[in-house]
Amino acid sequence: MPTTIKAYGAEFSDAPLKELEIKRRELNPKDVKIKIEYCGVCHSDIHTVRNDWGGSKYPVVPCHEIIGTVEAIGDDVKDFKVGQTVGVGCMVDSCRTCPSCQDDLEQYCEQGSVGTYNGNDKHLGGHTFGGYSQQIVVDEHFVLNIPENLDIKATAPLLCAGITTWSPLSHWNVKRGDKVGVVGLGGLGHMGIKFANALGAHVVMITRSKDKAQDAKDLGAHEVLISTDDKQMQEHANSFDFLLNTIPVKHDMNPYLGLLKRDKTMVLVGAIEPLEPLHGASLILNRKRVAGSLIGGIKETQEMLDFCGKHNITCDVEMINIQNINEAYDRVTSSDVKYRFVIDMESLK
Amino acid sequence: MPTTIKAYGAEFSDAPLKELEIKRRELNPKDVKIKIEYCGVCHSDIHTVRNDWGGSKYPVVPCHEIIGTVEAIGDDVKDFKVGQTVGVGCMVDSCRTCPSCQDDLEQYCEQGSVGTYNGNDKHLGGHTFGGYSQQIVVDEHFVLNIPENLDIKATAPLLCAGITTWSPLSHWNVKRGDKVGVVGLGGLGHMGIKFANALGAHVVMITRSKDKAQDAKDLGAHEVLISTDDKQMQEHANSFDFLLNTIPVKHDMNPYLGLLKRDKTMVLVGAIEPLEPLHGASLILNRKRVAGSLIGGIKETQEMLDFCGKHNITCDVEMINIQNINEAYDRVTSSDVKYRFVIDMESLK
Numbered sequence: 001m002p003t004t005i006k007a008y009g010a011e012f013s014d015a016p017l018k019e020l021e022i023k024r025r026e027l028n029p030k031d032v033k034i035k036i037e038y039c040g041v042c043h044s045d046i047h048t049v050r051n052d053w054g055g056s057k058y059p060v061v062p063c064h065e066i067i068g069t070v071e072a073i074g075d076d077v078k079d080f081k082v083g084q085t086v087g088v089g090c091m092v093d094s095c096r097t098c099p100s101c102q103d104d105l106e107q108y109c110e111q112g113s114v115g116t117y118n119g120n121d122k123h124l125g126g127h128t129f130g131g132y133s134q135q136i137v138v139d140e141h142f143v144l145n146i147p148e149n150l151d152i153k154a155t156a157p158l159l160c161a162g163i164t165t166w167s168p169l170s171h172w173n174v175k176r177g178d179k180v181g182v183v184g185l186g187g188l189g190h191m192g193i194k195f196a197n198a199l200g201a202h203v204v205m206i207t208r209s210k211d212k213a214q215d216a217k218d219l220g221a222h223e224v225l226i227s228t229d230d231k232q233m234q235e236h237a238n239s240f241d242f243l244l245n246t247i248p249v250k251h252d253m254n255p256y257l258g259l260l261k262r263d264k265t266m267v268l269v270g271a272i273e274p275l276e277p278l279h280g281a282s283l284i285l286n287r288k289r290v291a292g293s294l295i296g297g298i299k300e301t302q303e304m305l306d307f308c309g310k311h312n313i314t315c316d317v318e319m320i321n322i323q324n325i326n327e328a329y330d331r332v333t334s335s336d337v338k339y340r341f342v343i344d345m346e347s348l349k
Numbered sequence: 350m351p352t353t354i355k356a357y358g359a360e361f362s363d364a365p366l367k368e369l370e371i372k373r374r375e376l377n378p379k380d381v382k383i384k385i386e387y388c389g390v391c392h393s394d395i396h397t398v399r400n401d402w403g404g405s406k407y408p409v410v411p412c413h414e415i416i417g418t419v420e421a422i423g424d425d426v427k428d429f430k431v432g433q434t435v436g437v438g439c440m441v442d443s444c445r446t447c448p449s450c451q452d453d454l455e456q457y458c459e460q461g462s463v464g465t466y467n468g469n470d471k472h473l474g475g476h477t478f479g480g481y482s483q484q485i486v487v488d489e490h491f492v493l494n495i496p497e498n499l500d501i502k503a504t505a506p507l508l509c510a511g512i513t514t515w516s517p518l519s520h521w522n523v524k525r526g527d528k529v530g531v532v533g534l535g536g537l538g539h540m541g542i543k544f545a546n547a548l549g550a551h552v553v554m555i556t557r558s559k560d561k562a563q564d565a566k567d568l569g570a571h572e573v574l575i576s577t578d579d580k581q582m583q584e585h586a587n588s589f590d591f592l593l594n595t596i597p598v599k600h601d602m603n604p605y606l607g608l609l610k611r612d613k614t615m616v617l618v619g620a621i622e623p624l625e626p627l628h629g630a631s632l633i634l635n636r637k638r639v640a641g642s643l644i645g646g647i648k649e650t651q652e653m654l655d656f657c658g659k660h661n662i663t664c665d666v667e668m669i670n671i672q673n674i675n676e677a678y679d680r681v682t683s684s685d686v687k688y689r690f691v692i693d694m695e696s697l698k
Contacts, residue, residue, distance in 0.1 A: 100611060108611050108635050110587075171636075238459075253627075262449060262457050265638070272630045277623040278602075283641025284621055286457050287520075289614070290639050292632025 007133035008322050008348060009061035013051035016326050017132070020059050025123045025137050029076035032143045034086060039131040040065025040156035040315070041341035043187065043248060046329045048118055053272075057118055063131030063343075064090040064116035065159040067152050077140045085152055087144040087305070088136060089159035090295050092116050092128060096141070104299035106142075132322065134348065144302055147309025154314035157187060157340040158305060160295065161315065165192040166304040167296030168244060168267040169199060176200030178241040181225070183256055185212045188246035188270055190316060190339040193219040195304075196244070198311045204236070206243075206256070215338070219316070227255060238286065240264060245271075252276040253290065262286040267293050315340050321347035356482035357671050357697060358410035362400035365675050366481070369408055374472045374486050378425035381492045383435055388480040389414025389505035389664075390690035392536065392597060395678045397467055402621075406467055412480030412692075413439040413465035414508040416501050426489045434501055436493040436654070437485060438508035439644050441465050441477060445490070453648035455491075481671065483697065493651055496658025503663035506536060506689040507654060509644065510664065514541040515653040516645030517593060517616040518548060525549030527590040530574070532605055534561045537595035537619055539665060539688040542568045544653075545593070547660045553585070555592075555605070564687070568665070576604060587635065589613060594620075601625040602639065611635040616642050664689050670696035 009020045027033055045062035047053050066088040070080050080086060093114035094106040106113050114120060117130030130136075146155055165188050174180055180201040182192040189205075196203045197220030204223045205216035213224040225232055233255060240259045243266035250273055256266055257278075268290065282288065296304065308314065316339045320328050328341045358369045376382055394411035396402050415437040419429050429435060442463035443455035455462050463469060466479030479485075495504055514537050523529055529550040531541040538554075545552045546569030553572045554565035562573040574581055582604060589608045592615035599622055605615055606627075617639065631637065645653065657663065665688045669677050677690045 105611070262454070268629050268632055270629075272633055274626040274628045276626065278627050278639075279623045280617050280620040280641060281622070283617055283639065284643050285641070287640060287642050290627075290632065291636060292629060292634070293636050294633050 005134045006348065007061045007129060008325070009059040009129070009132060010049045011059045013049070013056060013058070017049070020061065022059070022061060022129050022133070023124055024135060027072060027074045027137060028139070029074040030139050030141070031074040031137050032070055032077055032080050032086065032140050033072040033135060033137045034066070034068040034088065034143070035071045035135055036066055036068040036131050036133055036345045038067040038153045038156045039063040039343040039345055040160065041325070041328055041332060041343065042157070042160045043332055046332060049329070057127040060118060061129035061132050062117055064088070065156045065161070066116070066131035066136060067146065067156045068136070071135065079140055079145070080143060085146045085148070087146050087155065087159050088116060088131070088138050088142065089144065089163060089301055090116055091298070092119065092138050092142050093122060105297040107295045107297060132343070132348070142298060144298070144305055147305060149309055149312065150314055153319065153342050153344070154317045155305070155308070156342050157191070157315040157317065158308060159301070161187045161191050161340060162308070163296035163301045163304050164188055164269050164293070165244060165246065166195050166307075167300055168269060168293040169195050170300060170303070171293065172242055172265055172267065174199050174201050174242050178202065179204065179239060181206045181240045181243045181259060182221070182246065183243060184246040184248070184270065185216055186246065186248065186335060187340045190219050192244045192246055193221050194313050197221070198307070198313060204240070233258065238262070243267070244269065247271055249273065250275055254279050254282045257282040257288055257290070260286070260288050262288070265289040265291055267291045269293050317342040319344055323347060354483045355697065356410045356478060357674070358408040358478070358481060359398045360408045362398070362405060362407070366398070369410065371410060371478050371482070372473055373484060376421060376423045376486060377488070378423040379488050379490070380423040380486050381419055381426055381429050381435065381489050382421040382484060382486045383415070383417040383437065383492070384420045384484055385415055385417040385480050385482055385694045387416040387502045387505045388412040388692040388694055389509065390674070390677055390681060390692065391506070391509050392681055395681060398678070406476040409467060410478035410481050411466055413437070414505040414510070415465070415480035415485060416495065416505045417485070420484065428489055429492060429494070434495045434497070436495050436504065436508050437465060437480070437487050437491065438493065438512060438650055439465055440647070441468065441487050441491050442471060454646040456644045456646060481692070481697070491647060493647070493654055496654060498658055498661065499663055502668065502691050502693070503666045504654070504657070505691050506540070506664040506666065507657060508650070510536040510540050510689060511657070512645035512650045512653055513537055513618050513642070514593060514595065515544050515656075516649055517618060517642040518544050519649060519652070520642065521591055521614055521616065523548050523550055523591050527551065528553065528588060530555045530589045530592045530608060531570070531595065532592060533595040533597070533619065534565055535595060535597065535684060536689045539568050541593045541595055542570050543662050546570070547656070547662060553589070582607065587611070592616070593618065596620055598622065599624055603628050603631045606631040606637055606639070609635070609637050611637070614638040614640055616640045618642050666691040668693055672696060
């Protein structure tokens with residue numbers, strides 16, 4: 001029978017997060033039971049708690065950037081052992097049989113992947129609960145190995161902000177010598193800069209805010225392009241090999257498309273909402289492309305983590321206790337974080 | 350010195366087309382002098398005559414779908430001979446040295462290709478004049494060979510409507526077995542169907558109008574999908590390998606993007622104007638892409654013509670005399686043509 005554990009969630013959209021007792025499934029043969037140690041705070045946690053996108057199921061126990069220690073493993077688990085540091089990202093299940101799953105792209109599962117929270121729980125019924133909790137039980141396919149050399153509390157946001165920016169950079173084959181623009185400097189953008197830099201690209205931070213220039217350079221940007229400066233934008237016209245657009249809200253894509261070389265692509269990873277009108281000529285006149293990209297598959301998430309281990313890449317984080325989560329949400333909403341809050345889950349006890 | 354010849358143009362945006370005397374350049378060593386026999390009527394001719402896009406230079410002598418016979422050649426012309434049937438499309442010059450020109454993509458010339466009409470004439474100064482004329486003189490690089498087996502009057506629109514649809518189908522490698530949707534059935538769409546069919550694809554005509562279903566099938570569509578029928582659209586969701594979007598005006602791309610498989614592309618070739626708001630999720634949720642494509646390079650235009658010769662493909666045309674051009678413009682504007690008017694230029698004399 002499922003055991004009851006302590007978690008931290010929201011019962012209604014307008015209720016603050018508070019302590020809850022929730023059920024956790026017992027170990028199946030392929031399951032890994034993880035003691036949760038660190039939780040990254042993603043903007044989508046806030047959207048879900050506040051039901052901004054509609055469809056939230058309460059109580060919401062957020063967090064899909066989970067770092068912990070393996071406490072127990074099922075009889076058939078092969079790739080993990082007790083005591084190991086592991087991660088769980090945005091998904092805990094998928095059909096495993098559709099073409100997307102077969103291509104290691106579980107995030108595009110044709111049956112719909114199961115979100116780490118607010119997904120449909122196939123084991124206990126109801127919906128899934130995320131990382132603001134003492135423990136989580138996950139099929140080993142969806143558990144990630146965290147390289148030992150990294151500062152583990154700063155690895156939590158790799159599981160969402162990291163893979164969301166890594167996946168398009170990897171899929172579109174960003175490489176040494178490419179001129180890559182990262183549009184928007186937040187939780188996603190700061191990882192985009194680090195990855196593009198480590199991949200050998202010439203990285204240009206593209207932002208409306210001059211105040212972010214020094215930070216962008218400290219993170220690894222080689223240049224900063226102020227998007228509200230028409231002269232600068234004109235100087236960079238038709239010169240980029242790739243644009244990673246991390247802007248999380250509605251915006252005008254046309255000025256950014258003017259920066260791309262012929263046949264090159266801008267990938268949206270942030271704005272899951274209607275955008276300002278795209279001008280057909282922005283694409284037609286130099287055979288340009290706009291694409292979207294959603295987090296990443298489990299295989300490429302592990303590849304990203306291994307790359308981080310090799311290049312000693314982690315996120316820039318600000319540590320908080322779980323009791324300060326509502327204040328942190330307000331600060332995320334007003335872009336007042338560099339660049340990701342991480343909860344020390346020791347504070348839940 | 351330039352000679353004066355008879356042409357047919359508009360002197361002001363609100364003036365009807367009328368007879369004009371204009372100058373033609375004499376033969377340079379690489380020039381081909383062409384007696385014009387047939388002129389396709391493209392919607393962009395009308396936009397230019399009526400200054401819909403702004404920037405029209407008067408008098409406008411329209412037409413960039415020109416078929417004629419070589420009357421004379423310069424001393425260094427190697428690829429054409431007097432008496433041969435040739436074509437001239439949307440461009441008569443480009444810088445020939447930039448990366449796009451070096452890649453045989455003169456339409457994306459970084460200096461700007463020279464349009465067959467209303468472009469900047471490097472030889473005579475002023476602006477270029479198109480096909481509503483007795484003759485045209487063009488550098489041989491921009492002259493196309495017309496396969497002898499084709500009905501030549503029905504080849505004129507291949508030079509714009511043909512290459513505009515061929516280029517993306519070829520560039521995105523549409524092949525046997527692909528499920529290809531052609532959105533919009535007009536001058537462009539009818540060629541998209543013919544080409545996609547000849548390339549071996551399973552062709553689906555996507556249209557709002559049930560009235561076009563039989564015509565689409567006659568042209569080579571294997572299925573017709575009525576885009577206003579939600580049930581049909583749902584049945585075809587996430588099933589297309591490629592979408593060729595020929596809609597010439599502002600529209601909502603989101604329903605069409607829902608038809609694409611993961612990682613597949615919709616290419617815009619018609620709507621050079623701001624579109625309805627694109628929803629970020631339409632791209633992000635299955636890593637889909639929107640791209641644009643502009644006519645095609647000279648090399649691929651010749652490849653398209655050779656393909657047409659091999660597969661006996663021409664356009665469906667309605668022949669008119671030059672004196673009926675204004676009536677034809679009104680009919681094009683109200684989509685009352687199947688599928689392209691072609692002017693018999695014998696009527697100019």
